[in-house]
Amino acid sequence: MCGIVGYVGKNSAIEPVIQGLKALEYRGYDSAGISMLTDRDTLTVKQVGRVEALEEELAEHNSVKSRLAIGHTRWATHGSPTITNAHPHFNADESIMVVHNGIIENYQDIRTRLAKAGYKFVSQTDTEVIPHLIDHYLKTEGSFLKAFTATLKDLTGAYAIAAIHAQNPDTIYVARLSSPLVIGIGNGENFLASDPAAIMDHTKKVIYLNDYEVAEISASGVKIHDIKKAVEVKRAAEELDFDNEKAALGDFPHFMLKEIHEAPQTIQSAIRGRVRPETNTVKLGGLDNVAQQLQFIDRIVIVACGTSYYAGLVGEYLIEELAGIPVEVQLASEFKYRNEPFSRSTALLAISQSGETADTIAAIKKVENYGVLRLGIVNAVGSTIARMTDAGVYCHAGPEQSVASTKAFIAQVTVLAEIALHLSQGRSPLYKPLLNELVNLPEKAKQVLESADDIKKLAKKYANQRDFLYLGRNYSYPCALEGALKLKEISYIHAEGYAAGEMKHGPLAMIDKDFPTFALACDSPLLEKTLSSIEEIKARSGPVLAVATVGNKAITKLTADVIYVPKTHEQLQPLLIAIVIQLFSYYVAVEKGLNVDRPRNLAKSVTVE
Ligand code: AGP
Numbered sequence: 375m376c377g378i379v380g381y382v383g384k385n386s387a388i389e390p391v392i393q394g395l396k397a398l399e400y401r402g403y404d405s406a407g408i409s410m411l412t413d414r415d416t417l418t419v420k421q422v423g424r425v426e427a428l429e430e431e432l433a434e435h436n437s438v439k440s441r442l443a444i445g446h447t448r449w450a451t452h453g454s455p456t457i458t459n460a461h462p463h464f465n466a467d468e469s470i471m472v473v474h475n476g477i478i479e480n481y482q483d484i485r486t487r488l489a490k491a492g493y494k495f496v497s498q499t500d501t502e503v504i505p506h507l508i509d510h511y512l513k514t515e516g517s518f519l520k521a522f523t524a525t526l527k528d529l530t531g532a533y534a535i536a537a538i539h540a541q542n543p544d545t546i547y548v549a550r551l552s553s554p555l556v557i558g559i560g561n562g563e564n565f566l567a568s569d570p571a572a573i574m575d576h577t578k579k580v581i582y583l584n585d586y587e588v589a590e591i592s593a594s595g596v597k598i599h600d601i602k603k604a605v606e607v608k609r610a611a612e613e614l615d616f617d618n619e620k621a622a623l624g625d626f627p628h629f630m631l632k633e634i635h636e637a638p639q640t641i642q643s644a645i646r647g648r649v650r651p652e653t654n655t656v657k658l659g660g661l662d663n664v665a666q667q668l669q670f671i672d673r674i675v676i677v678a679c680g681t682s683y684y685a686g687l688v689g690e691y692l693i694e695e696l697a698g699i700p701v702e703v704q705l706a707s708e709f710k711y712r713n714e715p716f717s718r719s720t721a722l723l724a725i726s727q728s729g730e731t732a733d734t735i736a737a738i739k740k741v742e743n744y745g746v747l748r749l750g751i752v753n754a755v756g757s758t759i760a761r762m763t764d765a766g767v768y769c770h771a772g773p774e775q776s777v778a779s780t781k782a783f784i785a786q787v788t789v790l791a792e793i794a795l796h797l798s799q800g801r802s803p804l805y806k807p808l809l810n811e812l813v814n815l816p817e818k819a820k821q822v823l824e825s826a827d828d829i830k831k832l833a834k835k836y837a838n839q840r841d842f843l844y845l846g847r848n849y850s851y852p853c854a855l856e857g858a859l860k861l862k863e864i865s866y867i868h869a870e871g872y873a874a875g876e877m878k879h880g881p882l883a884m885i886d887k888d889f890p891t892f893a894l895a896c897d898s899p900l901l902e903k904t905l906s907s908i909e910e911i912k913a914r915s916g917p918v919l920a921v922a923t924v925g926n927k928a929i930t931k932l933t934a935d936v937i938y939v940p941k942t943h944e945q946l947q948p949l950l951i952a953i954v955i956q957l958f959s960y961y962v963a964v965e966k967g968l969n970v971d972r973p974r975n976l977a978k979s980v981t982v983e
Pocket of ligand 1: 679680681682725726727728729730731734777778779780863977978979980
């Protein structure tokens with residue numbers, strides 16, 4: 375999953391491309407590159423590391439003027455992060471330059487074929503086959519567009535591609551299959567990017583490219599072709615409501631801390647206009663067009679990845695308890711390759727912050743012809759999953775920039791509570807209490823954030839641990855899994871989330887004085903059981919820190935390291951517990967001096983399988 379950006383127009387192309395790449399670093403940041411057409415020639419500059427490093431390298435060429443350029447920031451899939459493997463890639467005489475996001479699955483076969491025809495490859499990447507293949511077809515197809523289209527027909531896998539050609543100095547050629555690509559419409563200039571956030575400073579008028587579409591982008595216009603149907607496509611631009619302010623870091627040192635501190639307004643935005651205690655109703659406009667079908671749903675399969683999957687697990691408890699509909703939560707990457715029965719009265723519910731996660735998109739595509747309802751819970755407006763599902767609910771959490779997902783989890787759990795209430799049609803005895811309590815959660819989230827300093831102290835105390843265990847029961851079990859993921863992905867500490875009841879069946883063997891446990895022990899009918907698990911750990915000298923509900927004195931007999939959260943219904947506790955585990959992992963990573971927003975080896979939106 376990489377980020378690509380392009381510009382063609384009346385102004386300098388370098389600045390918008392470089393600034394766009396910086397905005398896309400959440401997609402990959404191990405190397406970057408830019409290719410441009412100048413008055414007399416082509417110029418390509420590549421560098422290992424962040425986009426800043428590329429910018430420094432570019433300073434050597436600051437006399438160069440260009441009105442057309444494409445750029446790339448990389449997350450290596452094939453070949454390590456080196457200058458040679460960085461994009462753009464080109465053909466032998468460097469007249470064709472290409473940037474690519476995705477994976478060409480049949481690149482080895484194409485390489486062998488082209489090598490037999492005398493083509494030489496310099497990099498280890500899958501992408502390098504593209505400029506050589508275009509070069510190959512240019513010999514017979516007569517135009518760049520035809521050569522590009524013939525090339526695409528040879529590729530299998532996922533791609534968002536931008537290509538430029540020295541002999542076509544006014545046009546950028548782009549194509550999309552699975553990986554996201556948006557075109558920005560300006561005045562005498564046009565843009566392209568993997569994500570609208572990269573070009574928002576220049577325009578809010580965008581055209582989303584669909585699968586099997588190719589576009590020719592020039593300063594004066596955009597022409598779209600559907601290569602499967604071999605027809606030209608007319609599509610009007612959409613106006614995006616994007617608040618740059620919201621995307622800014624403000625006074626926070628990191629986006630992760632900023633996004634954790636947005637928890638109160640995140641819950642508020644997710645319930646606004648939807649949760650209505652005054653009329654005892656929940657209104658989810660995004661499901662109106664499938665209200666009929668929803669009545670006949672007798673099973674829900676939730677598909678998602680990472681943090682969204684753990685939010686789905688909380689959703690499973692909520693929907694089953696409130697609406698009495700059986701729910702199965704499946705990892706999207708596993709779901710795609712499973713053969714399981716799927717009746718038409720089953721609904722698929724995909725959860726994704728970015729709306730671009732390839733595994734989740736593949737899971738939705740899998741049931742395309744099953745005649746089942748495909749629903750989505752998505753944060754990124756206009757993203758692929760939002761456009762490919764039949765109906766859904768937006769999270770309205772605003773752009774999430776830190777690779778570690780925080781406010782999106784809070785928004786997803788809030789939306790899942792709303793969907794559970796909606797599907798229960800008020801029949802559950804919990805309906806009214808939860809509906810009324812949801813509007814109190816923003817205030818209670820504020821109270822949890824007031825414990826940030828206490829959490830920081832605990833993080834300092836435990837930051838040098840090598841291993842960590844997170845324990846929870848019932849609604850807190852998915853939070854234990856999520857807590858462990860947060861710690862893993864930004865502090866690189868080995869952490870495991872476990873159902874507390876499972877301790878005796880194995881994990882207890884790991885416990886000793888150097889293996890701390892984070893126990894999620896908020897008030898619930900199962901609290902006593904969680905406390906006995908803590909006892910068992912204490913009996914083996916295992917250090918314990920805990921989250922508990924205000925007023926719980928018993929826990930202080932077991933550990934002094936307790937973070938208290940306000941009292942609320944067990945079903946909504948994940949919204950408060952999440953803030954504690956997110957802050958804890960954040961402060962541990964800061965204590966270890968790590969790059970919190972850009973953890974190693976990860977990227978924000980995983981657009982390759
Ligand atoms: C979470 O912090 C990670 N960034 C990752 O696990 C993420 O949740 C996963 O890749 C799913 O992303 P999505 O919600 O955008 O589909």
